[in-house]
Amino acid sequence: MTVKAIKGAIFHLVDDPAVVGTEAAAAYFPDGLLVLENGHVLACGARADLEPTLPKGTYIVDHSGSLIIPGFIDTHIHFPQLDMIASFGEQLLDWLERYTFPEEAKFKDPAHAEECADFFLDELLRNGTTSALVYGTVHKESADALFKAAFDRGMRIVAGKALMDRNVPEAVRDTAESGDRDSRELIEKWHGKGRLGYAVTPRFAPACSDDQMTRAGKLLAEIPDLLMHTHMSENTGEIDWVKELYPDAKDYLDVYAKFGLLTDRSVFAHCIHLGDDEFQRMAKNGAAISYCPTSNLFLGSGLFDLKKAEAHGVKVGMGTDVGAGTSFSLLQTLNEAYKVCHLKGHKLDPYKSFYLATLGGARALNMGDKVGSFEAGKEADFLVLDLAATPLLKRRLENCTSIDETLFVLSMLGDDRVICHTYIAGACRYSKP
Template identity: 50%
Template sequence: MHETSSRPVALRGRILHCLRDPGDGGDAGALEGFDDGLLLIEHGRVARLGPAAELLPGLPAHIEVHDHRGRLIVPGFVDTHIHFPQIDVIASYGEQLLEWLERYVFPAERRFEDLAHGQAMAPLFLDQLLRNGTTTALALCTVHPQSVDALLAAAQQRGMRLIAGKVLMDRHCPEFLRDDPERAYRESKALIERWHGVDRLAYAITPRFAPTSTEAQLEAAGRLAREHPDVYVQTHVAENRKEVAWVASLFPWARSYLDVYDHYGLLRERAIYAHCVWLDAVDRARLAASGAAAAFCPTSNLFLGSGLYDLAAMDAAGACSSLATDVGAGTSYSMLRTLAEAYKVLQLQGQRLTPARALYLATLAGARALGLAGRVGNFEPGREADAVVLDSAGTALTARRAAVVRDHDVLEEWFALFTLGDDRNVAATYLQGAAAWERGSA
């Protein structure tokens, strides 16, 4: 079991974080930054934040200062939708959603019936997150309970904040991945009792998507949600037009795809719906009213040709949008690469993603979507001290771009980093003030 160090440490560098959503107008007061800042961490939490010149003279001599001057320190990234078992199918060629699942995903997920396979894959998966600066994630596992055990045990060892769940799937899938409503209920309940609220871990009730669950299984998922109101819910909705049409044929009584989940009590706070590409205005309003949140998955939506996420419409409805890599349909574990594609998706619709809003989407928006804004997402005192150190010197191109940033503008540097950068620009990732990954260490 990971134990938070009680030894105080400090991180020094160029620090930037969001206090609230800056909106697309670039609310300057939503950001707080220090050109030469100091983040003091005690018992794994932020104790103080401010200019290094003011805080350093008062620091006791025994406090270790990690000197990252010349680098940008931001809160650890929050990925609100990713598939643990799809590490081996990322970059699989040439299909849209439903065909892609049949051809690539289901065979890969079958291998997780073997606990040893899951235990071998979990460290690889978590190392990819950490090397890319992701410190909190919401992950789907497979239909096998042991896949959840493998992932959460590995996350616990690292001290990561991770939420995961066993996929529920009892129809329209291979027999080797099919469960049934009562077994799925029992296995999910046992996993909740074993993992939810342990250290930095939590559980998510996880119907894969409406077409692969019978109404009996969706009823069982709703029963779990009622019995465990503090547990998460995660699934997919309105990703692909063919999928939306399929849902309409399977649930003819429902007003919409989202309405299916609402009918079974799965639309609520701490429920994250991936994609939300083909929602209408009524759906967006209902999503917002329920307290559920959307996961914007730009790289997977582009890769599978699913469509373009309408951030402006979601904002207008008052719905919470967060950012997600959606590996393995998503094409990178890097939230920097994901932001670069989000920017382009919005440009195609005449919308904009300001540098400030991009930082918010990758950090505090995800924390809010997960109901964790009081714990992670920024550097306000009392927050868990998860941080990523970004280095423009990571590649020759980003180094050159940073060298010509006007007036040392931190938002211009940040914009160039997420437009051009990747894991090579991550110098270090910290979990509760302890270095969990450092460039050159692996």
């Protein structure tokens, strides 16, 4: 038995504060102890209660003066778009043609994919992201490289090679047959290995033939713990294109549903322009939305209606959507989410913000039983936050009188500099220099 205890102020969410209320959802221990055993949470609570119960000789790591929270969970991010982040001037469809597809074509080269995968995952850890749902390119090599790098780091990563066999340049196009074959080979090699999982990953409906979508739905149905990861209703031009391609479909969501891709394991990025009926069908089928405010603002796509998603009971997690998103930091992403919600006429409570970035994201990815909070038995992925990371942050936090105010300030002024340590399954995998 290997028991280790982490000392410091501790905060986590055990449920959605918008559903059960803040008092039932939030747990805060100003002088807390997080007790770990073999990479899992053994207990979490007040130090005065837990310290006397520790086995003799327990190794105690003292992070007093810092705030300890669960690791961030990014529900939508593209690892091959590292080198085109912050590309100027286009909306979605032109942006894909001008920047994205030429960059993704480079990932046919395994050496390039491996170098990018290492940088990408190190950047996630530096920003406090411990789990993520990740897009590869159409090339099998991209997913191979990412899975290998994630396995080496012990991270809980779900990913897939992109499926797109039409309406894209030849260099980033597969076929229905090759896409299915490559996906199955990657699943056999990586799915369930360590903490890895596979997501069937159609790029979006306009880029996939009926044959490819049919095969994707069949694959999802065959293997009951796969996820499905795609884009939907991000841009009005995209929606008009879908209407042209599928004139008999009721709406954009109906296109995915007809191919068996609307399930309780489906994660749809963006969903900015959904109608009430689409929200209702998503909730009924248990599908999830990745809320990507940074990229939605950067590409001028629109403002996601979080309150409407909540009203219909749809699962929602946060996504950075790098490289349309301009930061790996989920703290900066929460900053943008607050502003988007303000523009939609409501305030994003800081407890809800941190729920979306931790347990909410875990539930959106169907891993809420494994990560996202400090409940006993969960995997010990967590962050140690530096509350004096910048002079301004230090000064502002010294004036905070409650944990909710502290969380809000962190989400407004915080970024990668706040991440002091990132722990993966109880082991420190990143420390700020």
